[in-house]
Amino acid sequence: MAPPGGITPKQNGLLRRMGQYLDARLGFLFILPVLLVVAYLLIYPVVTSFYISLTDRNLLRRGYSFVGLENYRQVLTDREMWETLLNTGAWTIGSLTFQLLLGLGGALLLNRRMTLLWLWRMLIIVPWAFPPIVIAFVWRWILNDLYGVLNYLLMVARLVDVPLLFLGSRTLAMPTAIGVNTWFGFPFFLLAILAALQAIPDTDYEAARIEGASGWQLFQHVIFPRIRFTIGIILVLRTMWVVNSFDFIFLLTGGGPGTATQTLPVFAYFTGWRRYFLGRASAICVVLLGVLVLSSWFYFRLFQLSQVEEE
Amino acid sequence: MTRSRRVYRLLRMGQKAVLNLLVVLLAVFAVFPLFWLVTSSLKLPAELYKFPVTFIPQTVSWKFYETVLTLTYFPRYFTNSLLVALGTTVATTAMAAMGAYSIVRYHHWLSSLLARAILFAYLFPRILLVIPFFILLLQIGLVNTRTGLTISHVVFTLPFALWFLVGYFKTIPREIEDAARIDGASNITIFLRIVLPLSRPGLVAAAIFTFINSWNEFLFALVLTTAKDVQTISVGLYGLVGGETMEWGQMLASSTLVILPVLFFFLLIQRNLAEGLTGGAIR
Numbered sequence: 001m002a003p004p005g006g007i008t009p010k011q012n013g014l015l016r017r018m019g020q021y022l023d024a025r026l027g028f029l030f031i032l033p034v035l036l037v038v039a040y041l042l043i044y045p046v047v048t049s050f051y052i053s054l055t056d057r058n059l060l061r062r063g064y065s066f067v068g069l070e071n072y073r074q075v076l077t078d079r080e081m082w083e084t085l086l087n088t089g090a091w092t093i094g095s096l097t098f099q100l101l102l103g104l105g106g107a108l109l110l111n112r113r114m115t116l117l118w119l120w121r122m123l124i125i126v127p128w129a130f131p132p133i134v135i136a137f138v139w140r141w142i143l144n145d146l147y148g149v150l151n152y153l154l155m156v157a158r159l160v161d162v163p164l165l166f167l168g169s170r171t172l173a174m175p176t177a178i179g180v181n182t183w184f185g186f187p188f189f190l191l192a193i194l195a196a197l198q199a200i201p202d203t204d205y206e207a208a209r210i211e212g213a214s215g216w217q218l219f220q221h222v223i224f225p226r227i228r229f230t231i232g233i234i235l236v237l238r239t240m241w242v243v244n245s246f247d248f249i250f251l252l253t254g255g256g257p258g259t260a261t262q263t264l265p266v267f268a269y270f271t272g273w274r275r276y277f278l279g280r281a282s283a284i285c286v287v288l289l290g291v292l293v294l295s296s297w298f299y300f301r302l303f304q305l306s307q308v309e310e311e
Numbered sequence: 312m313t314r315s316r317r318v319y320r321l322l323r324m325g326q327k328a329v330l331n332l333l334v335v336l337l338a339v340f341a342v343f344p345l346f347w348l349v350t351s352s353l354k355l356p357a358e359l360y361k362f363p364v365t366f367i368p369q370t371v372s373w374k375f376y377e378t379v380l381t382l383t384y385f386p387r388y389f390t391n392s393l394l395v396a397l398g399t400t401v402a403t404t405a406m407a408a409m410g411a412y413s414i415v416r417y418h419h420w421l422s423s424l425l426a427r428a429i430l431f432a433y434l435f436p437r438i439l440l441v442i443p444f445f446i447l448l449l450q451i452g453l454v455n456t457r458t459g460l461t462i463s464h465v466v467f468t469l470p471f472a473l474w475f476l477v478g479y480f481k482t483i484p485r486e487i488e489d490a491a492r493i494d495g496a497s498n499i500t501i502f503l504r505i506v507l508p509l510s511r512p513g514l515v516a517a518a519i520f521t522f523i524n525s526w527n528e529f530l531f532a533l534v535l536t537t538a539k540d541v542q543t544i545s546v547g548l549y550g551l552v553g554g555e556t557m558e559w560g561q562m563l564a565s566s567t568l569v570i571l572p573v574l575f576f577f578l579l580i581q582r583n584l585a586e587g588l589t590g591g592a593i594r
Binding site for chain 2: 027124131146265
């Protein structure tokens with residue numbers, strides 16, 4: 001096989017040798033861009049943000065000075081921070097619970113010999129395609145108290161007398177946000193669990209039925225052990241996503257009304273870009289990271305997910 | 312057939328009907344917002360603000376689309392999003408392909424590290440990254456530019472693309488490459504002429520996924536771009552929210568336009584997604 005390219009005999013010597021030199025080191029050269037991106041654009045900023053959290057960096061002025069743990073002290077004694085933490089907890093636990101329930105239930109429903117399975121799969125995955133901004137807008141439109149279709153349906157069904165202020169009331173805002181997040185997140189659970197369910201051979205069911213197992217026992221001993229791992233992984237990933245999610249809450253409720261739905265990422269953003277305290281915002285982000293690391297550790301213990309290393 | 316048998320059969324049929332109904336309800340739940348979005352955007356302004364609500368537009372009107380496309384900054388935002396998303400896709404896919412190939416063929420030990428690194432990347436809040444990134448771009452002078460935004464998008468799309476392609480390249484048998492190498496082909500030729508064409512489906516999937524992620528992105532666009540001529544649709548649309556009066560009609564029309572490319576690509580690779588993303592979890 002002739003060597004690639006059309007190199008003229010004149011350039012042959014030097015160019016060829018250079019090409020061969022580089023070619024022999026392809027493995028190294030190819031990984032270089034990725035390493036550079038990771039090092040300079042990922043690791044460096046992360047480390048920098050830790051440093052920034054120890055300064056009084058401000059968006060309005062150039063100079064800044066080192067202030068040690070002052071930001072953390074201020075943040076952890078701030079009443080708003082504790083309210084935000086509570087909101088974040090409610091937001092996370094609520095969203096995940098319902099996403100899991102709906103996803104699991106849906107997966108069990110679809111795990112039968114269904115004719116149009118491909119159709120249902122395709123329809124259920126639709127929420128996934130929505131950009132956060134469109135999700136927020138569409139749902140705001142649906143939940144609108146004056147023109148929203150949800151209120152209309154509720155009133156037609158005589159479930160309520162007056163339109164509900166879904167996103168405008170302090171009590172309803174968070175449950176509503178959780179509801180919208182459930183709509184967005186359940187397909188993920190459903191498809192992953194369904195795939196795991198379909199990997200269970202029919203013989204397992206038969207064997208259990210021969211031994212006289214009832215529906216619930218079937219679930220306990222045949223189904224659950226097989227999907228336990230999948231559920232664990234999905235929960236870990238989704239928890240990270242939900243806790244980290246800024247777009248969703250910011251676009252749907254803006255953290256409001258007031259601070260009723262304010263979660264950590266939104267709080268960090270407001271601290272940095274409305275109150276201009278970049279240093280303090282970084283500190284909040286570090287706290288957020290701490291919360292995530294803690295919950296991941298907790299998950300790994302709970303589900304005994306050390307097998308993830310095999311991935 | 313005995314009577315009890317008949318009852319049993321009826322119960323089973325009833326049970327099946329209920330289960331099927333639940334499936335339909337679930338699908339409706341998932342799809343309704345899309346349906347509502349599109350039908351609402353095609354209504355006349357008068358019909359949009361009517362209460363009681365109509366489910367199918369009485370008259371189909373493109374008025375909102377007209378307004379959005381001619382009287383707002385929407386086309387500009389759309390172009391910006393397109394440029395940023397395309398730039399991100401090309402850069403990320405190229406780097407991910409090269410890196411994945413390097414990992415699979417040369418630095419195998421890295422792949423297990425990579426899996427854990429991906430989990431790590433997921434762990435880090437994007438909001439954490441935004442602040443130093445903002446400062447970094449400020450220093451380079453790339454704030455408020457599409458290039459700066461593209462770079463930031465590459466950073467958070469690269470990990471997943473890399474991980475995905477590593478998994479994909481692993482499925483390409485070594486023998487083909489070894490055979491070519493025996494025939495005297497250089498490494499780069501093998502990569503360009505053999506491996507890449509063979510992995511086109513995987514590359515396409517990774518590219519589409521990257522495109523969608525970049526197209527949908529909001530936070531970085533919000534923080535890193537403030538000038539109207541550079542902003543992407545996510546931020547541009549968000550600007551429609553400001554003030555007391557919400558231009559619902561325009562919002563609905565522009566949202567439909569925004570979601571169309573995503574939906575299109577999405578349905579293209581939805582099979583891939585449903586299987587690919589869960590494959591790792593079950594394996």
